[in-house]
Every structure is written in C-alpha cells, then in structure tokens.
Amino acid sequence: MIAHALYSEKLASVYDQMYPFIEVDTQQAVGLLTELAPPPARVLELGVGTGRIAVPLADLGYQVHGVDGSPSMLARLKEKDPDGRITVDLADFTEFGTGRQYEIVVVVLNTLFSAVSREQQLSCLRNVRAQLAPGGRFVVEVFEPTPFHGLDQPSFSIRHLGAHAVMLDVLSVDRSRQLMVGTHTILDGGVPETTQHVMRYAFPGELDLLVEICGMRLEHRWADFTKQPFTNTSQRHVSVYAAADEGDPAR
Ligand SMILES: C[S@@+](CC[C@H](N)C(=O)[O-])C[C@H]1O[C@@H](n2cnc3c(N)ncnc32)[C@H](O)[C@@H]1O
Structure with missing residues (x-):
C-alpha cells in the first residue's frame, strides 16, 4: 500500500x-x-x-x-x-x-x-x-486555500456518517509549509480510531x-x-x- x-x-x-x-x-x-x-x-x-x-x-x-x-x-x-x-x-x-x-x-x-x-x-x-x-x-x-491558510487555531467540525456514526474532524495548518493536517475520528460505538490526512495545498x-x-x-x-x-x-x-x-x- x-x-x-x-x-x-x-x-x-x-x-x-x-x-x-x-x-x-x-x-x-x-x-x-x-x-x-x-x-x-x-x-x-x-x-x-x-x-x-x-x-x-x-x-x-x-x-x-x-x-x-x-x-x-x-x-x-x-x-x-x-x-x-x-x-x-x-x-x-x-x-x-x-x-x-x-x-x-x-x-x-x-x-x-x-x-x-x-x-x-x-x-x-x-x-x-x-x-x-x-x-x-x-x-x-x-x-x-486562502481561508485555511489564515487559520491560527485548529478548526473542529462533526460529520454525520449515518444513523449510528459520526466523524470528528480537526483541521490544522502549517502555513510555512502550506500543509493542512486533518485528523478524523469515527465514533460508532466501537473503539474510536483516529486517522491523519496531510495535504500540501x-x-x-x-x-x-x-x-x-x-x-x-x-x-x-x-x-x-x-x-x-x-x-x-x-x-x-x-x-x-x-x-x-x-x-x-x-x-
Ligand atoms: C479524496 S479520495 C477521491 C476518490 C475519488 N476520486 C472520488 O472523487 O471520490 C482520494 C483518493 O486518492 C488516493 N490517493 C491519494 N494520494 C495518492 C497517490 N499519491 N497515489 C495514488 N493514490 C492516491 C487515495 O487512496 C484515495 O482513494
């Protein structure tokens, strides 16, 4: 992979x-x-x-x-x-x-x-x-990327994944390297697991x-x-x- x-x-x-x-x-x-x-x-x-x-x-x-x-x-x-x-x-x-x-x-x-x-x-x-x-x-x-590039603090949001699950998203930005780091945590009744996603905008x-x-x-x-x-x-x-x-x- x-x-x-x-x-x-x-x-x-x-x-x-x-x-x-x-x-x-x-x-x-x-x-x-x-x-x-x-x-x-x-x-x-x-x-x-x-x-x-x-x-x-x-x-x-x-x-x-x-x-x-x-x-x-x-x-x-x-x-x-x-x-x-x-x-x-x-x-x-x-x-x-x-x-x-x-x-x-x-x-x-x-x-x-x-x-x-x-x-x-x-x-x-x-x-x-x-x-x-x-x-x-x-x-x-x-x-x-302009709105994200201006982020001084991590931004937090919740995504609906269906009747029994949500995803917590936290976005933070490293402006000097134009990197955006998203962490995604699924809450579905099981053990929460966090996944990180890096993007270079x-x-x-x-x-x-x-x-x-x-x-x-x-x-x-x-x-x-x-x-x-x-x-x-x-x-x-x-x-x-x-x-x-x-x-x-x-x-
Ligand atoms: C946001 S999803 C988009 C999937 C699909 N194109 C769509 O519109 O629903 C990004 C996809 O790109 C793949 N991906 C990201 N970076 C990649 C890379 N460097 N080489 C191959 N696949 C990559 C991921 O595995 C994922 O399936």
Whole structure:
C-alpha cells in the first residue's frame, strides 16, 4: 500500500458516507467531462478511489483507467464494477505513469494536494503531461486555500456518517509549509480510531506555474463543474489545462 493512500486505506469502509451531498456534484463533473471529450474517449483518473466518477463514466461508454494507492478503495471500486470495465493500477500517481495516453486526465476532490511536497506535485504533473493525448485535457478540482491558510487555531467540525456514526474532524495548518493536517475520528460505538490526512495545498496561481513548468497551460478556471465564474469568494476551483505546445488561439 502506498504511503499517500494510508488515510483512505483506513477510511475506505466509510468513504462513500463521508460526502453524502456529493451526488449532484458527481453528475455535474461527469457532465463537464462529457463536454470536454465525448465517449468513448480514454480517461485516466488519478486517485480513482471507490469509483465515484469512474463508474458513471464507464456507464456512458468511456474507457476508464484509474490509479490508486489504496487496495481497500480499489476493492470497493471492484464491488461497484464487477465486470472490470474500469482498469486499474495500484500505484502512487506521483511516481507512476501508465505508459499510455488519454483524452482526459482528471484528478478531483483535492486529491492532487495529497502529494505532500511541491516536488511530488511536479512529479505528478510531469507524468500527467506524458499521458495526455494530442488535444487532450487535464482537469483538476481542488479547494481554494486562502481561508485555511489564515487559520491560527485548529478548526473542529462533526460529520454525520449515518444513523449510528459520526466523524470528528480537526483541521490544522502549517502555513510555512502550506500543509493542512486533518485528523478524523469515527465514533460508532466501537473503539474510536483516529486517522491523519496531510495535504500540501497550492494557491491557484502557484498551481498554474507548476503546471506550466510541466508543459501545460491553463485553458479554463471555474468555481465548480457547472462553469460558474471563479471569483475572489470561490471556495474551490475546477481548472482545465491543455498541452502548452498546442497553441492558444486566445493568445
Ligand atoms: C479524496 S479520495 C477521491 C476518490 C475519488 N476520486 C472520488 O472523487 O471520490 C482520494 C483518493 O486518492 C488516493 N490517493 C491519494 N494520494 C495518492 C497517490 N499519491 N497515489 C495514488 N493514490 C492516491 C487515495 O487512496 C484515495 O482513494
């Protein structure tokens, strides 16, 4: 199992309950990808997890390949895709490349920030560029870090996991290293177990520079998958990048 995925390895059993309101967002994400490249395009999802996006894409006829470092998350994916339409690699996407190319490479739900240093993010982005087919698009969804970067004290919240379980979340930030540390404790009547999740966040402008260093350029940035404008109050962004050498008619 890959070190970056330790967190999801421990949370795989409750993962699909952690984001109960995400169904609409999932449909919207799939809708946007469909606009960028219709099926049966080839899609590579980094951090494919339990297949939240990958399964509906496969249903539409996409050829989906997923990379994930957590055997438990991939086992959940397999339960949802018993026929194996989605092919997978158990690997660290900051180091691993499939050796193939895709019309869409996508990494959603802050997963890019699981690469916990700038070097690891660069390594991942270089791999993405190598796997982007001519005319392909790289789609990233991450949070906008400004509100978290300003945290002086740990923030505390509770997540509802179902009728008999909650999750206690504590978030703290090391501003000097742009690291966010989340600790998650499940209270379900059993012995409480705490899991830690570290993310290295990047501001949008920094992300664009890292992507540019790796030979791609920003094409669109929206506040969500329905293409709402990205503004100074947006809490996340969906950014679409193309290969830099494909030329930008807008320039
Ligand atoms: C937040 S979950 C997102 C899962 C899925 N994409 C979704 O939208 O529901 C992040 C996933 O990325 C995987 N992951 C994180 N860092 C990774 C890395 N460096 N290499 C491979 N998988 C990684 C985790 O195991 C987990 O399944």
